[in-house]
Amino acid sequence: MRALTWHGEQDVRVEDVPRPQIVNPTDAIIEVTATAICGSDLHLYHGRVPSMQEGDVLGHEPMGEVIEVGDEVETLEVGDRVVVPFTISCGSCWFCENDLYSLCDNSNPNAEIAREVMGHSPAGLFGYSHMLGGYAGGQAEYLRVPYADVGPIKIESDLSDEEVLFLSDIFPTGYMAAENADIEPADTVAVWGCGPVGQFAIQSAQMMGADRVIAIDRVPERLEMAREHGDAVPIDYSEEDVYHRLMELTANRGPDSCIDAVGTDAHGTGLVDATDRMKRSVKLEDDRPYVLREAIRCCRKGGTLSVPGVYVGRMDNFPFGPLMNKALTVKTGQTHVQRYLGPLLERIEEGEIDPSFVVTHEASLEDGPDLYRKFNDKEDDCIKVVLRP
Amino acid sequence: MATRSQDTTRARVGEGQGREESGDGGVLGPQAKRAALAGVGLALLVRGVRRRSLRGIGTALAGGWLLTRAIRSGNGKREARGGAGRRGSSAGSAAVSRTISVGKSADELYEAWRDPETFARVMSHVADVTPSANDRHHWTVHTPYGRAVSWETRIVEDDPGQIVRWATPGDAVVSHEGAVRFREAAGGRGTEMTLTVSFDPPGGALGDAVLKRLGMAPEMLVGQALARFKSLVESGEIPTLEGNPSARGEGDLL
Ligand SMILES: [Zn+2]
Ligand SMILES: [Zn+2]
Numbered sequence: 001m002r003a004l005t006w007h008g009e010q011d012v013r014v015e016d017v018p019r020p021q022i023v024n025p026t027d028a029i030i031e032v033t034a035t036a037i038c039g040s041d042l043h044l045y046h047g048r049v050p051s052m053q054e055g056d057v058l059g060h061e062p063m064g065e066v067i068e069v070g071d072e073v074e075t076l077e078v079g080d081r082v083v084v085p086f087t088i089s090c091g092s093c094w095f096c097e098n099d100l101y102s103l104c105d106n107s108n109p110n111a112e113i114a115r116e117v118m119g120h121s122p123a124g125l126f127g128y129s130h131m132l133g134g135y136a137g138g139q140a141e142y143l144r145v146p147y148a149d150v151g152p153i154k155i156e157s158d159l160s161d162e163e164v165l166f167l168s169d170i171f172p173t174g175y176m177a178a179e180n181a182d183i184e185p186a187d188t189v190a191v192w193g194c195g196p197v198g199q200f201a202i203q204s205a206q207m208m209g210a211d212r213v214i215a216i217d218r219v220p221e222r223l224e225m226a227r228e229h230g231d232a233v234p235i236d237y238s239e240e241d242v243y244h245r246l247m248e249l250t251a252n253r254g255p256d257s258c259i260d261a262v263g264t265d266a267h268g269t270g271l272v273d274a275t276d277r278m279k280r281s282v283k284l285e286d287d288r289p290y291v292l293r294e295a296i297r298c299c300r301k302g303g304t305l306s307v308p309g310v311y312v313g314r315m316d317n318f319p320f321g322p323l324m325n326k327a328l329t330v331k332t333g334q335t336h337v338q339r340y341l342g343p344l345l346e347r348i349e350e351g352e353i354d355p356s357f358v359v360t361h362e363a364s365l366e367d368g369p370d371l372y373r374k375f376n377d378k379e380d381d382c383i384k385v386v387l388r389p
Numbered sequence: 390m391a392t393r394s395q396d397t398t399r400a401r402v403g404e405g406q407g408r409e410e411s412g413d414g415g416v417l418g419p420q421a422k423r424a425a426l427a428g429v430g431l432a433l434l435v436r437g438v439r440r441r442s443l444r445g446i447g448t449a450l451a452g453g454w455l456l457t458r459a460i461r462s463g464n465g466k467r468e469a470r471g472g473a474g475r476r477g478s479s480a481g482s483a484a485v486s487r488t489i490s491v492g493k494s495a496d497e498l499y500e501a502w503r504d505p506e507t508f509a510r511v512m513s514h515v516a517d518v519t520p521s522a523n524d525r526h527h528w529t530v531h532t533p534y535g536r537a538v539s540w541e542t543r544i545v546e547d548d549p550g551q552i553v554r555w556a557t558p559g560d561a562v563v564s565h566e567g568a569v570r571f572r573e574a575a576g577g578r579g580t581e582m583t584l585t586v587s588f589d590p591p592g593g594a595l596g597d598a599v600l601k602r603l604g605m606a607p608e609m610l611v612g613q614a615l616a617r618f619k620s621l622v623e624s625g626e627i628p629t630l631e632g633n634p635s636a637r638g639e640g641d642l643l
Contacts, residue, residue, distance in 0.1 A: 005636040018639040024626040055636030072625065090624035094492055094578060106620040109628040112609050124628065136634045146628065 002389065003057045003140035004368040009047035012372045014365060017057060020136060020144035025072035028148035030082060034161035035138045036061035037368075037385040038169060039195045040263070040310045042376055044128070048264055048286070049312050051113065051131040060086035060126040061168040062138025063161060066152075075149045082152035083167045084145055085337035088124040088133060091150030095123075102334035107146065108133045122334060139368060141389045153341040157349055162356035162386060164348060166196070171355050172340035174200020174261070177308035180331035181257035183208045190214040190246060190255035190298065191232070192291045193262035194222035196358045196384045197308055201259050202230035203353060214249060216242055218267070221381045229357050246298045256303050258295035263309025264288060275317075286313025296323050307332035358384040365389040484566075484587035485607040491619045492579040495550040495571035501622045502553055502569055510627065511618045515610055526555065528565070540565065584615050 003017045020029055038061055043049050063083040066076050076082065089096050093105040104123035108114060114121035114131050124146075127137020136144065145152060155164050174197050181189055189205045191198050194217035205213045215226035216235045223234040235245050246255060264287040277288070295305055296319050305328050323330070347353055360383045363371055371385045491498060501507050505520035512518045516528045524544035542565060546554035554568035567586040574581045586607070617627050632639055 001634070003634065003636075007636075013636070015636045017634040017636050018632075020634050021632045023629055023631045026624075026626060053635070053637070057634055057636075090620070090628075092492070092624045093619075094490070097492070106616075106624045107628050109630050111616055112612050115612065133628075134630050134633065140634070144632070147624070 001141035002365055003136075004059060004365065004372075004387075006044060006052055006056045006058050007054050010045060010373075010376070012045065012058065012369045014368050017055075017136075017140070019142050022068055022070045023144065024146060025070040026147050026149060027070040028066050028073055028076055028145045028152070029068040030062070030064040030084065030143050030145060030152075031067045032062045032064040032138055032141060032143055032389045033081075034063050034165050035059050035140075035365075035387050035389065036165060036168070036170075037139070037371060037375055037387065039197060040128075041372070043264055043310055043312065045372055045376055046265065049129045050117075050286075051110075051129045053130060056127070056129075056134075057136035057140050058127045059137035059139025060128055061165065061170070062126070062143055063155075063165050063168065064143070066148075067142075069148060073148045076152065076154070081155045083155060083164050083341070084126070084138065084143065084152045085167075085172075085341065086126050086128070086169045087151070087334060087337045088126065088135060088146055089150050089338055090147050091338075096150070096338075099336055099339045101150075101336040101338040103336075110134055125334070139365065139387060139389075141365070151338060153345060155345070159348065160356070162359050163354055164345065165386065166200070166355040166358070167337075167341055167344055167348075169335065169337065170196045170358075171200050171344055171353075172337045173197050173308050173335040174202075175204040175340055175344060176333075176335050177201040177259050177261060177306050178204035178208055180304070180306035180308075181205065181259055182304045182329070182331075183210050183257060185209045186211050187256040188212045188214065188250055188253075189257045189259065190216060190295070191226075191259045191261055192216045192295060193260070193309065194219070194226045195261065198222075198259075198261035199225060199230060199358055199383075200355070201261050201308065202226050202232050205257075205259075206231060207347075207352070212249075214246065214255065219378055222383060225357070225383065242294055243298055250300070254298050254300035254303065256300050258299045258303065258305050260291045260295055260305070260307045260309045262291045263307075264311045287311045287315040289315040289318055293317070293319055296326070296328065299326065299328055301326045302328070304329045304331065306330075308335070359386055361385045363387055484585050485611050486583060486585040487608065487611045487615055488581055488583040489615050489619055490574055490579055491582055491622060493622050495573060495580045498571050498580055498582060498622060499550045499553070502618070503547075507618070507621060510621065511614050514613055514617070542566075582615065582619075584611050586611050586614075 001017060001019045002014060005013050005015050005017065007013055022029060041058060044052060044058065066078055066080040066082060069076055069078065087102045087104070088107040089101040089104040090106040095101070095103040095105055102123050108121045108124040110130055110133060111121035117131060122132065124133025124135055126135050126143070127139065153167060177197070178201050183189060183205055187210050189210045189212070191201050191205070191213060194202070194215050198215065198217070202213050202215055213230060213232045214235060215223060215230065215232035216237055217223050217226070218236055218238040220236070223236060226232040227234050233249065235242055267290065291309070292307070299305055307330065348355065360381055361371060361374070363385065365387050368387055371387070374380055374382045375385050508526070509518045516530045519527045521527050521541070524547070526542050527539060528542065529539040540557050542555040542557050544553060544555045546552055546568070550571060552568060552570045556566035557564050565587065567584070570583045572581045620627050
């Protein structure tokens with residue numbers, strides 16, 4: 001089959017790879033009809049994520065048609081149309097039973113490696129490094145889905161692929177980020193990063209009754225999208241000082257909740273950012289915490305910092321003192337996607353939100369490498385890419 | 390940490406007989422035993438490296454560990470042992486121990502552990518294990534040149550819902566003993582299960598330096614065995630990358 005594969009920094013190829021097979025009795029194989037490139041795929045693209053190997057199949061935002069099921073699959077049948085969450089979860093361990101699906105105890109075959117590095121292993125993910133499972137991803141013609149009764153959600157209405165595809169990651173991720181922000185009715189919520197996850201965080205914060213949402217980015221199209229679809233107040237950090245602008249907007253209280261939807265590849269300004277870049281280039285630091293530092297500085301005392309952005313390792317100059325003295329609450333984690341699939345599909349079916357607003361580019365799998373580059377360079381107003389294998 | 394304060398108990402010796410299948414049979418002297426042990430180590434090392442998988446890395450590290458132990462024992466060095474999760478169980482041996490929580494009752498876990506098919510699947514990253522009569526297990530590790538090293542263990546303690554312990558006889562090629570203990574966890578969180586395993590080179594001692602350098606390996610094997618068992622009893626299967634597609638081909642590759 002054809003698949004997008006990782007070969008190192010800024011080297012994504014489209015190649016022939018073996019077709020996946022049913023291995024375990026609860027596996028299903030899906031024929032992928034639509035699959036997206038995610039902002040977190042760019043962390044892989046930049047070689048930031050450890051334990052990637054040349055030839056790994058990328059992608060963790062797929063949907064498609066079930067073409068084969070294992071002997072013990074009960075809820076899916078051949079022909080079903082499904083969206084597949086990026087988190088692989090067994091459904092029966094303590095974490096899954098407590099709705100903490102991205103912390104599943106059983107789905108990572110390489111759990112011992114993750115344990116060595118992090119102390120404990122989170123769930124396996126599709127197409128996101130060997131430490132996090134090593135599972136082949138969904139930017140391919142076919143995908144093996146383990147624990148098929150636990151992950152995929154059936155789409156029985158006639159909604160288009162673009163309307164439901166983002167249930168696989170970015171819609172639930174933005175939603176959980178807003179939920180983690182503990183929003184109260186009169187709250188101001190600031191969102192750093194207006195990529196797709198930021199856009200869904202903004203809209204979810206509005207759904208949860210935020211008084212005002214402030215969107216921070218430097219790409220004009222993204223800020224425009226946040227204003228138009230998310231009714232957000234835009235701040236272009238390349239033109240304005242974020243701290244001063246936020247203090248101005250909140251009478252110096254600071255936003256009640258701050259959401260970092262950027263993660264490890266944050267762009268900063270000035271000398272500190274230059275130092276981070278230098279350290280990272282010689283592997284003294286894994287993550288560039290520019291947004292985190294700024295969010296801690298800006299957040300209201302006793303406020304909440306919600307971090308859906310992906311971080312991979314260690315960072316320096318983390319302002320733990322300010323975090324402690326301002327009594328901030330930090331909530332983070334990979335998304336417990338399975339927890340949100342049903343409720344969010346319902347919101348889409350009821351017309352409360354149409355997630356397809358983020359899509360700017362559609363292409364074939366063969367064009368994948370070119371679109372990785374375009375998306376990375378923010379060329380051609382590229383915000384979200386959907387590929388059709 | 391409470392679990393680690395439990396002593397690794399020296400198993401009583403059974404009556405089985407270890408042997409090297411392609412060797413000349415019979416009881417082996419210390420020299421031959423050391424060679425056989427090195428063979429097991431080398432086999433694991435080569436198998437691990439050739440598989441180029443993370444599981445393979447664990448196997449390779451374990452292989453290196455055994456190999457180094459064999460070489461060390463040949464030099465007759467005896468050094469202090471130590472390190473978290475390891476306890477010397479007697480002269481010339483070290484045990485590794487790990488505990489995890491499993492969401493099943495102690496009785497269910499005991500039953501599953503005593504099921505020969507389950508046991509074989511759980512240990513398949515270490516060796517091929519087949520049951521034989523009278524609570525014995527036959528363990529085989531294949532060496533790179535078609536040779537196989539095998540040994541037999543016997544269950545020497547068996548208390549349903551509490552403990553299962555097995556050991557090789559004293560004159561086995563590879564001296565190996567293991568025990569699994571079950572204890573009810575607080576707050577309805579299932580059962581805390583501790584697996585303790587040791588592989589001893591006959592007449593050898595484990596150097597502290599070796600433990601420090603490669604010591605993760607045996608712990609990793611124990612951790613993997615526990616994780617595989619937990620996955621199997623909780624979710625009905627063991628997570629796997631078998632047949633996993635990549636541009637490197639198919640299967641459990643890194
Ligand atoms: Zn994603
Ligand atoms: Zn689970």
